[in-house]
Amino acid sequence: DGGITQSPKYLFRKEGQNVTLSCEQNLNHDAMYWYRQDPGQGLRLIYYSQIVNDFQKGDIAEGYSVSREKKESFPLTVTSAQKNPTAFYLCASSPKKAGAFTGELFFGEGSRLTVL
């Protein structure tokens, strides 16, 4: 089945540790996104990438890093510099239509990170 696969689904981390969340898509979409979801705050954009080897900061990029070495993969690293990392993280991808990005997002099931 085509879709977005995020792993792990649940992750526990001690303070001071970095952790990497995986996101893989087989939809052949060019753009990929990482959002953070917190209760009452909606989805806030962390990073996004339109093309391999290129990515842009979103609204809350501090304490996070990403890479886009392959079209299918867009891993997110939550570093120890992120002050409040406990959250639900969502990865999404988006296709082009007539050469332009539409903004229509296809989401994975999410990864819930808890910092102990």
Add this chain to the structure above:
Amino acid sequence: AQSVSQHNHHVILSEAASLELGCNYSYGGTVNLFWYVQYPGQHLQLLLKYFSGDPLVKGIKGFEAEFIKSKFSFNLRKPSVQWSDTAEYFCAVIPGGYQKVTFGTGTKLQVIP
């Protein structure tokens, strides 16, 4: 910076009641607009979208939304809600020519049987 406002944070309705959820955005140019839904325990999925053309768009499960450019609004409606519509609803906007998709804070809808 673009922003999206959803005024209703938590809505409680009885089955068969009509629903309208507000969404306003701040960008003045061409936009693509979306409503997404997150059912309990499930991932976010697209409910409906507006790119251009008829400002009244229909989505899945009987939902519709109306784009009113002069009011920068894209309100979601459903004439008669069901218990299965209990979910969280998110409005999202992307300005034309950009790649950054901005979401509202979401509205939790609870439908009472």
